Amino acid sequence: MGDAATGFTLAELSQRFGLELRGNDPTVLIRGVATLASAGSGQLAFLANPRYRGQLADSTAAAVVLRAEDADVAVMPVLVARDPYAAFAKISALFEAREAHPVGVHPSAAIAADAVIDPSASIGPFVSIGARSRIEAGAVIGPGCVIGEDCVVGAGCELVARVTLVMRVRLGRNVRIHPGAVLGAAGFGLAMEAGRWLNVPQLGGVAIGDDCEIGANTTIDRGALDDTVLEEDVRLDNQIQIGHNVRVGAHTAMAGCVAVAGSARIGRYCLIGGAAGIVGHIELCDKVTVTAMTLVTHSIHEPGEYSSGTPMMENRQWRRSAARFRQLDALARKVNGQDKENS
Amino acid sequence: MGDAATGFTLAELSQRFGLELRGNDPTVLIRGVATLASAGSGQLAFLANPRYRGQLADSTAAAVVLRAEDADVAVMPVLVARDPYAAFAKISALFEAREAHPVGVHPSAAIAADAVIDPSASIGPFVSIGARSRIEAGAVIGPGCVIGEDCVVGAGCELVARVTLVMRVRLGRNVRIHPGAVLGAAGFGLAMEAGRWLNVPQLGGVAIGDDCEIGANTTIDRGALDDTVLEEDVRLDNQIQIGHNVRVGAHTAMAGCVAVAGSARIGRYCLIGGAAGIVGHIELCDKVTVTAMTLVTHSIHEPGEYSSGTPMMENRQWRRSAARFRQLDALARKVNGQDKENS
């Protein structure tokens, strides 16, 4: 079997990933991956999105991963996949450069005396780990991470760099967290008393399931009494805000900049579009899709796609529609009144 | 008087917080707090939101804090409070675990020769403090914080971890700042000259009043000439952006992901909903409530609640309304024209 340096033959890739190879030379060496538009000699490309089908004829890729129905258009060898994007993802992983993560604790790290670090974990420079926290086998804690008290980082987790687990954060296995993310900060709990805000102590924690991914600068607050929970395989993009006591179901994915207010419950296999908002104390059932920048103001009990907002328009045109929106109730009354008069 | 380890009797809690105790055993020991749904033996719960009243009958809490009008439904001892949420918040604080913050400067910290650190302050690992900055009595500077030049951290402040005060940031007393927050970065001041952007120097600072709270990954830019100001007891949730020269009045609270553009002035006791936007150079009077994801495009002179946006709908239905929004002006003209013809 080849490796990333020497390359892999098409025959090897076909066998390894169970993809039908069509083409007359199974010994063609693949040394890298690229887009259809830019792939050259020795590079594998893919075609999944039909909008790029036109690029196939001009592509100089050494081979292409595609669906059976696109195979005839290709002039180069092809690997046929039911889901070319997924197949390409797995092949790409062969060529992914792995950062160096030396096993052991960097001499600069500040580790509490009663923290427990598995000997196979990698603890980078300028990392601090608080009392009673535990880092399990093979976990990578990158430079500048801060792990507070009573946290658990499960086996195989990767905290890329500058991640903060404030306190009582428990990560399952193989969780990946990108730089700047903050988990376990005190939730936003306030009571007004005699004209001043009173902090409501946030005594809960955060529980993150196996295989979750948490984007750069995303924040997940700890619960007030119970925990804030992400079930397994939840995928959060960058700059998402998850309030205290939210629960996110398994396999749900959220695009960047989504805001979820406290105590919302989101089902499994939901897809939340970029910069959408979900208000507090509501429930979304499984398989709900929310389009970008939609504000979800009440519970959703039926799977399906949901939206709010107005279409983008040229500004002067938009101003006219927006001005009419103000008068919409009066307009409707007039129409309905006319209707009564007419009928 | 008890403590968190041994617990507190109901009689002690009643006396300490001025709450009427109803129930036949004032010696019941409270060793912790929990939600109505999950509280068990030795745990105190609360009922403030009427939507959870139904949980009272089934709760196995040792006692419950609630309003007088809910007391009769309870089968367990109760503490009667005018504001059960505030009372519960204060009782909860008895059970809040306090992180260890050793007094003194961690040996790894990098402190400018002319910075002044009160001996009762706690400076964590990997903290850097710049020239002419001052850390006052009892302040806690957590791991990885960066404090630049000419900053003041007032007595009793807590910078949890990885907080950055870039320069000329002055915090009052008892300000709490969560990880990833950045105060005092250069505001976004640009002038276009000959087809290229020119930076406008940001010579002001940031002034934060006593008892403010600033959420994780929230950013507050320094002023261009004067300061950016938060008056006392302002509460900012996570991922809020405050532009240069903004002024936020005392006791105002903002939910996560709010964006406030430069030179806006927000009054006292305002409540700004999640992901709302406030454009620059406008003014909001005191006691303005803005609902989630509203864009505030002009000054508000009357207290009250303000909104923009459209309701969430099933996507296909929404597409029809959205398409009609484009035609709204023509539609209104037609209705008004008909009206004229009809009258």
Add this chain to the structure above:
Amino acid sequence: MGDAATGFTLAELSQRFGLELRGNDPTVLIRGVATLASAGSGQLAFLANPRYRGQLADSTAAAVVLRAEDADVAVMPVLVARDPYAAFAKISALFEAREAHPVGVHPSAAIAADAVIDPSASIGPFVSIGARSRIEAGAVIGPGCVIGEDCVVGAGCELVARVTLVMRVRLGRNVRIHPGAVLGAAGFGLAMEAGRWLNVPQLGGVAIGDDCEIGANTTIDRGALDDTVLEEDVRLDNQIQIGHNVRVGAHTAMAGCVAVAGSARIGRYCLIGGAAGIVGHIELCDKVTVTAMTLVTHSIHEPGEYSSGTPMMENRQWRRSAARFRQLDALARKVNGQDKENS
């Protein structure tokens, strides 16, 4: 020629910046800059925005930079500029305090053996720099920055503090990045297979052109195959999210909290308002202005201003309009139907 400590005469400023001086004492010393409202003795102010013209009569500024048409109103000496804001920006820079950035590598920094640091660069405390990365002449890497593998920081760049370049990030010359920004994190690439998410390796990098500015807590993901690109002189405010494989044209500026989804292409000289959203795989031509909180859902081929959303209203009024928005299609059908009946 004067300096910031001794001040500059009006005659010096006039000559240095090519501004006409009107007033009878060219030896007046300017020792600082301030707003029209607050400037006092020895301070220069400016008038660019006509809404502040009324402050001119009451101002006690020593001198004012303004347009010729405003000069007559002033009682103090004036410097006449075609663009007073740009002129003032350049004069202000004379008074900008410069932070100390000692040349060389702070002893606490953790630098990979094969990283290359120019001797004129300044590397602050608690900085880590990964394998094969290069820091060029005069660059400043502030406290707590993390630079991963295979990065280039061009000459004259400033990474203020706690900036992360994850991997394969190449900065041109004179790029300024504010604290908490994360460049080069893995883009959000997912494929669903057998009910679980599969990560799509993100093999590309990030390329940032000369003179770009990147705000606090802004995130720019690395590309999946090709790079994510900012051309020269792009200006990004705080908390912006740029997805993988986005391309932003030269001289484009974005206000805070904008979200740009993957593979969007934005032209040159565009102005994107605060908290606007741009969906993936679309194209904006040059000189497009997008107003605050607009969602751009399709490509824009004509320069101009574009908007979405509804105007802010008092909440009860808004609720009525919003309720009618739900019925908008039925309303329009009724109007059009009536129209047919009437015609």
